[in-house]
Amino acid sequence: MNVGAFLTKAARLHPAKIAVADGGIRLRCDEMNARAAAFAAGLSLRGYAPGDRVVLFMPNRADYLVALFGLFKGGFVAVPANAKLHASELGFIVGHCGARAVVCSEKSRAVVAAALAGLPGVDQIDADGAGAGSFAAVVEGGRPQAAADAEVAPDDLAWIFYTSGTTGRPKGAMLSHRNLSAMTMNALADVCDFQPEDVVLHVAPLSHGSGLYALPSIARGATNLIAGGSFDPDECLRTIARERVTIIAFLAPTMIHMLLEADPALKVPELRRVPYGGAPIDPGLAEAAIARFGPVFAQLYGQGESPMTITGLRPQDHRGRALLSAGTVRTDVEVRLVDEAGGPVPEGAEGEICVRGEVVMRGYWNDPAADAKALKAGWLHTGDIGRFEDGYLYLLSRMNDVIISGGSNIYPREIEDVLMLHPAVREVCVFGEPDGKWGESVTAAVVAAAPVGADELQEFCRRHIASFKKPKRIAFVEALPKNAYGKIVRREVKAALSGG
CATH class of the missing domain: 3.40.50.12780 (ANL, N-terminal domain)
Known part of the structure; x- marks a missing residue:
């Protein structure tokens, strides 16, 4: 029918x-x-x-x-x-x-x-x-x-x-x-x-x-x-x-x-x-x-x-x-x-x-x-x-690893791809953190290649993807944990920065 x-x-x-x-x-x-x-x-x-x-x-x-x-x-x-x-x-x-x-x-x-x-x-x-x-x-x-x-x-x-x-x-x-x-x-x-x-x-x-x-x-x-x-x-x-x-x-x-x-x-x-x-x-x-x-x-x-x-x-x-x-x-x-x-x-x-x-x-x-x-x-x-x-x-x-914020699915790889376009970003790992109002919020762990601020990176994201997907928090770190194949281990990043 x-x-x-x-x-x-x-x-x-x-x-x-x-x-x-x-x-x-x-x-x-x-x-x-x-x-x-x-x-x-x-x-x-x-x-x-x-x-x-x-x-x-x-x-x-x-x-x-x-x-x-x-x-x-x-x-x-x-x-x-x-x-x-x-x-x-x-x-x-x-x-x-x-x-x-x-x-x-x-x-x-x-x-x-x-x-x-x-x-x-x-x-x-x-x-x-x-x-x-x-x-x-x-x-x-x-x-x-x-x-x-x-x-x-x-x-x-x-x-x-x-x-x-x-x-x-x-x-x-x-x-x-x-x-x-x-x-x-x-x-x-x-x-x-x-x-x-x-x-x-x-x-x-x-x-x-x-x-x-x-x-x-x-x-x-x-x-x-x-x-x-x-x-x-x-x-x-x-x-x-x-x-x-x-x-x-x-x-x-x-x-x-x-x-x-x-x-x-x-x-x-x-x-x-x-x-x-x-x-x-x-x-x-x-x-x-x-x-x-x-x-x-x-x-x-x-x-x-x-x-x-x-x-x-x-x-x-x-x-x-x-x-x-x-x-x-x-x-x-x-x-x-x-x-x-x-x-x-x-x-x-x-x-x-x-x-x-x-x-x-x-x-x-x-x-x-x-x-x-x-x-x-x-x-x-x-x-x-x-x-x-x-x-x-x-x-x-x-x-x-999908992040669900406010009922919308947000996909870490999509945000990571955008942040890697910025010349000051060397490496990045995106994950969700618990949020009492939104369910989860987006956090990005960034290894910087040059001086850059969180506000600049958030605005950069806003120009390339929908605003609700941009990271709410950006944490700058010296390095990201990797496995034997050189792949970033997302769960370890999340555990280190958000406690789980």
Whole structure:
């Protein structure tokens, strides 16, 4: 089934129901469906073919969901990208997936223009413009030709989710219509039973978890309330109260921490479910959040390669030792732990977490080597180490040293590559340190080749990568520990500078 049919059916069942709201913009289900279908038809009239990739690069807004579902409906492939990316990072994604176009907003025009400077032939579709190449022009041009949802095979691509690893450049996890349908049904079964009466608030980026959970929300005809800009906890709670929000689509634990710092006089009695994930949550933070907002939280452990669906904690599981876990295995997936040779480990022993099910990606875009490493005999090898206790999965460590800060993955190799471009840096090792607010923060151990200050290196990083990835702390050292092969031993650097 084409996942664009979620919107088609919602428009048929609830035509007058508000599907998406953004400030003064209110689109009914039938209006959103017609606009999405027109966007798909408009692209087809401009020569786009099913399977063509289109990057979505803009902050949260109503037309983000219109564009997303329009791409599904037309059989195109959506490539949502974090709106905070640097031009070089966006340019890599656009070039790597061979995108036909980038949909942007006024706020992201300059970054997109810089990203496309070396990529001729890629269209820039401006969601705020009015010219011939604007989003509005594509939609209006397609209205007379808008047709039924394109016929797709279950394994046809719908979404490329750019994730990454410690080896550097991002990898594009290929998610099919089958994968997204499985994720949607899992969400409805295990996370939240979205209903037409619900008002669902999107405050996290639609390019990630919040956008993925727009699918079950739209499928059930709920109202999707879009919040853009930086996260303001007081304003978030005022919006929840004013708009009678019942569900927050997705939060990172950092955002829950910020909500606890909001004005205690702000009450949200109608809030009934808050899925969260992207990083471990401190048990004390979880208990404080439950004490203030009630038993509304549902934890998710998943990856872009198995979106939103590996294990999780139900609201009733948020107690005692279970709070230290990643929860129990989702209904429609299998999870097993394996040793370094790929064999099963004994009950209670630790091993690499492997996942099998309809939600597991097809593979990585144009990266057979990464496929061979991650997908073996139908199982996704996550690179995470865990242990089962009484049916609950406990995450112990990550095989790939990814730093998770504020719910975002940050990859040490990427930052190291940038710092090594600076003439005053001889060697560098990047790692994560515990941070009470963000989960982890980025630290760089630097061996200097010439006098240089931490501020200069942080500014250098900011000019080359997204600001949230730059090191929060830079420690200057005389030398970095190495093994017999001359490779820097990251764990020893971390132990020496942060105590673990």
